Amino acid sequence: MNSVFYSPQTVYPSFVPKETFVSQLPLAAPQFEEVLKQIGANSYHDKHPFHLLMNEGKLSKEALQGWVANRFYYQAQIPIKDAAILSNCPDRELRRAWISRIHDHDGFGEDPGGIERWLNLGLAVGLSREDLLSHRYLLPGVRYAVDAYVHFCREQPWLIAMASSLTELFAPTIHRIRISAFPKYYPWIDPKGLKYFERRVEQAPRDVRFTLGLVLEKCTTQQLQLSVIEALQFKCDLLWSMLDALYMHYQLGIRVPRPLYAL
Numbered sequence: 001m002n003s004v005f006y007s008p009q010t011v012y013p014s015f016v017p018k019e020t021f022v023s024q025l026p027l028a029a030p031q032f033e034e035v036l037k038q039i040g041a042n043s044y045h046d047k048h049p050f051h052l053l054m055n056e057g058k059l060s061k062e063a064l065q066g067w068v069a070n071r072f073y074y075q076a077q078i079p080i081k082d083a084a085i086l087s088n089c090p091d092r093e094l095r096r097a098w099i100s101r102i103h104d105h106d107g108f109g110e111d112p113g114g115i116e117r118w119l120n121l122g123l124a125v126g127l128s129r130e131d132l133l134s135h136r137y138l139l140p141g142v143r144y145a146v147d148a149y150v151h152f153c154r155e156q157p158w159l160i161a162m163a164s165s166l167t168e169l170f171a172p173t174i175h176r177i178r179i180s181a182f183p184k185y186y187p188w189i190d191p192k193g194l195k196y197f198e199r200r201v202e203q204a205p206r207d208v209r210f211t212l213g214l215v216l217e218k219c220t221t222q223q224l225q226l227s228v229i230e231a232l233q234f235k236c237d238l239l240w241s242m243l244d245a246l247y248m249h250y251q252l253g254i255r256v257p258r259p260l261y262a263l
């Protein structure tokens with residue numbers, strides 16, 4: 001069984017008590033941006049052992065297929081959470097901009113969209129469309145984590161919900177790693193399946209520019225900056241939890257009991 005041990009000391013250089021940290025808010029925009037980047041440097045899921053194994057070519061075919069099938073639930077829910085944010089946002093100009101995220105995933109005009117590209121990734125790793133669409137491989141922990149994201153975006157003020165998407169600041173690097181690591185370590189994957197990642201490398205920076213600009217402009221109070229920080233941490237935690245569930249299942253072989261039917 002493969003295992004990569006994660007050493008918290010390597011990513012958490014120091015802690016300050018929460019009150020000390022909060023008392024320093026609000027920060028000027030450049031410092032606030034630095035704090036947001038620090039959250040990603042510490043907590044983004046690129047450092048999760050499941051991703052480390054993936055990027056080093058150490059996942060089994062079953063585990064990689066499991067990741068693709070489980071991540072499909074995230075893909076499928078993204079437009080729903082973006083629609084929830086739109087439904088809470090009273091600003092017409094912002095809605096006009098934000099709706100492009102739904103188009104990116106559901107498709108628009110000639111573009112079949114990211115969900116379709118992820119279905120093609122499923123085919124490229126040897127799964128069927130039905131394997132993904134039925135969510136038959138979906139682990140409960142992944143479902144709960146993704147559902148928590150949708151609920152968060154439905155319940156929180158629209159600006160804070162938008163800010164929770166800022167994990168995308170850190171996503172292009174991980175997409176690029178997959179574009180080079182998959183053909184190298186998993187030659188059985190049809191390279192056509194990598195189009196999802198290639199497209200996100202272009203889309204994510206555009207999304208982030210917009211959202212980061214908005215957050216830096218509007219979040220100038222202690223309370224708003226703290227809410228953004230907590231939203232970003234919450235989002236990092238839920239991405240991390242998805243991989244915990246996958247690691248338990250595929251690396252440690254700890255299966256969720258399913259008495260009525262087999263996965």
Ligand SMILES: O=C(O)c1cc(C(=O)O)c2c(n1)C(=O)C(=O)c1cc(C(=O)O)[nH]c1-2
Nearest residue numbers: 078114164165166167168171174175200239
């Ligand atoms: O593969 C990844 O590591 C990863 C991470 C994230 C993210 O950081 O939330 C997104 C994506 N991919 C992605 O493909 C995507 O479309 C996306 C949308 C969002 C969002 O919060 O609105 N995050 C992400």
